[in-house]
Amino acid sequence: MRSPSRFTSEYPLWRQVLRRRLTGLVLLLAMTWAAPQAQALQGAFGAHDPSTIVKDGNKYWVFTTGQGIYGMYSTDLVNWTPGPRPVFPNNTFPSWITAKVPDFKGLFWAPECVFQNGKYYLYYSCSTFGSKVSAIGLVTNVTLDPASPSYNWVDQGEVVSSNNGSAANAIDPGIFRDASNNGWMTYGSFFGGIRNVQLDAATGKLMAGATQYAVANGGVEAAYVKQNGAYYYLFINRGACCQGAASTYYIQVGRSLSPSGPFLDKNGTDLNNNGGTTLLSASGRYRGPGHTGIFEENGTSYFTHHYYDSYDRGNPKLGIGKLTWDAAGWPVVTRDWLAPAATAGAAVRYVVSAGPAATGLVWQARGCTGAAGEAIEQAARTGSTCQQWDFTALGNGDYKITSAVGGQAVGVAGCSDANGALLQLGSYSGQECEQFHIDRANDGSLVFSSLNGNRAVEVPLASANPGVQLALFDYNGCACQRWFLTNSTVTATASRTTLTGISIYPIPASRGTFTLDLSGRKAAGAVTVEVLDLQGRVVYRRLVQNPEATVAVEAGLLPGLFLVQVRQGTGLFTQKLTVL
Structure with missing residues (x-):
């Protein structure tokens, strides 16, 4: 849930509507906890403000806004099941929260979970609707498996708090690392914009004396930072959340060469000056997308967010899209998992x-x-x-x-x-x-x-x-x-002339490195080496103009199954390759 700060005094009726929406979501989440069953496809039910996916063993977890902090898990990133209990069951939560946020009633907002120092660090927001009296707290656990005898959430106390006189609102934590592996937190809302601040490596809390950098303003919240190449990318939300299918939330992005900013959009406009390139907005059933998270595994980047399903009464659900980067280094998000056709619509x-x-x-x-x-x-x-x-x-x-x-x-x-x-x-x-x-x-x-x-x-x-x-x-x-x-x-190439006298070793290959043995071929001429993934996409290509008897191929493949193709003239050699 969000703090509609910029509208509080100007649109009190709008705030009342949002309060009613919030009440409805509380009831929705309560029903979810009461019925812990596998969820349908097209998004997990009750997922609002999802954390970045984090993996423990063979299970993927996300934590979302909810009473006591709601969590759910998956073993395949398709089907999601509610966890057996919230992080703080039965409305029992650390007493320091009441001292900082007196009106807090146990509905935690926008958690974020990361693994570091041998533990899972779960950051969470405590606030009330339309208020700047807020706090971000931290709780840790050595496992996310509630069935484990080691499962125990340990309160680590306050990370940062805010009051009516603070420059920024202490909600919506997002955790990222810089090029030197230093931890940072991004947080904030409509009240004062977004801040980036470095964290202490040992405690996971704000580094003593660390500067808090203002990186985005003008009605923003739900910030998240991801480094790619030389740039840091700041994802933000603008618009209104929490109105079901009528929500106008949308995700924008800017980038900087430093985690301290400035973050500029594609037009060079600073996010501190209402800049931002729109990345994801309402489309079809997917309304009000918000709260970015990025999870990477086996060469695939998953872009997580919530959306309000207009096909299902505007219920908030977990969306997972595919993240890639264009030639200029900007993020591209799509829900189409297949490679696009060369011609639009084909x-x-x-x-x-x-x-x-x-x-x-x-x-x-x-x-x-x-x-x-x-x-x-x-x-x-x-x-x-x-x-x-x-x-x-x-x-x-x-x-x-x-x-x-x-x-x-x-x-x-x-x-x-x-x-x-x-x-x-x-x-x-x-x-x-x-x-x-x-x-x-x-x-x-x-x-x-x-x-x-x-x-x-x-x-x-x-x-x-x-x-x-x-x-x-x-x-x-x-x-x-x-x-x-x-x-x-790829299938059709089987009708070409089959190349003989070629072999590949070792199989399985380690870390995507293998040797192409051409010593059994008499014919000279350039060879093209390609490696395709299971969806027929070329993930490695190399032209060898004057091949020796053996050619070392360092494709840098992640573990999995691939198809190696070697072309020479009109001939083709294919070999399945397992990478460990």
């Missing part, structure tokens, strides 16, 4: 397989005629055109999928939203039963969910038999609901 052709090796069962139009009503089944891979599918991005992670034979669209039979509804081909009319949202799981696999009913595409009963028709079921994390895409242009 389709990209893929083979859809049930496993990362892309040699097992794949999607196929039964009968290979492409006729309306033809079932979508799994079949042994043959390279046939009826096993190729064109994905057209519709925006916000939604896709139309059509068969390369006949151009008919994948849809749900009878537009049913029931468990067990079967997939088949039909003429595309733009209905939700002909559109699929794609989420990315932590292992790189993809989950397809039909927009009608929000259920996942699955091989019924996890069958490994060819000929089984695909259907919709509630998402449960089964491997039978996970899919891998291979760009069909």
Whole structure:
């Protein structure tokens, strides 16, 4: 929740509306705690002001605004489950909070969690709506697993507080590190703007005598800083939160060569002078996006935020998008996990397989005629055109999928939203039963969910038999609901002349370094070495003009499964490569 400071005196009715919205969210979160069950796809329920994702063991955690500090976890970054209890259960919280914020009633705002010094440091905000009397506190734990005997949140006291005479409001902590690995905290709100201040490495609190740098102003809050290359990027929110689907929140960004600023947008305007380049705003069902977090794992950057779902009564949910950086070094956020087409609005052709090796069962139009009503089944891979599918991005992670034979669209039979509804081909009319949202799981696999009913595409009963028709079921994390895409242009290269006399070692490769052995080839000439990920994207490319008998390839790959391609003239050599 936020402090609508700049509107407090000018728009008292607006503040009353926000107060009612806050009350509704409290009830919403209370219902979530009362029913700890797996959440649906398209965002975890009740997630407002989410912390940056933090991992403990095989679980990913986020903490959000809520009574006692609400937390939820996932094992795949797709399905989220509420934690069994809040950080401070039964409205028991440290007594120092009452001394600093007398009207505080246990509804903690905008927590942030990081791992350092062998512990999890959870920062949180204590305040009341429309007030500058606030505090940021800190609690630590050696584990996030409530079932562990070592699980115990230890109060570390106040980090910073504010009162009616303070320059900045002590809410919305965000933690980041500079190029020298020094810890910093960014915090603040509409009251006085955003501050960056260095932290003490041992305590995680403000460094004694540290300067507090004013880095953004003009109705800003929910700040977060991320270093990329030479720059520090400051993400901020402007607009109004907490009004459900009517929220006008949006995320902007500026960058600086120093954590102390100044932070300038793409036009060179200082964020201290109402600058900011808009990064994420309302789009489709995703209204009022806010509160940035960035989590990186295995070469993928996940951009977390909350949004208000206009398809679900404006409920706040956790959104996870893909973060990349453009040629000029500016962040780009999208909910489309597939690589974009070369031409806007065009389709990209893929083979859809049930496993990362892309040699097992794949999607196929039964009968290979492409006729309306033809079932979508799994079949042994043959390279046939009826096993190729064109994905057209519709925006916000939604896709139309059509068969390369006949151009008919994948849809749900009878537009049913029931468990067990079967997939088949039909003429595309733009209905939700002909559109699929794609989420990315932590292992790189993809989950397809039909927009009608929000259920996942699955091989019924996890069958490994060819000929089984695909259907919709509630998402449960089964491997039978996970899919891998291979760009069909990669598949098509199998018809080229096969290069012989080439080998790769070692397999598995360590840290993405391997040797290409060309000693068995007599022919001279340049070779092109490419490494593709599981989605058919080229992650490494090198042209070797005058190859020796052996060529060292230092691709710097993260652990996973890849496809190595070596081209020489019209010839092609391919080899799967596991990286440890």
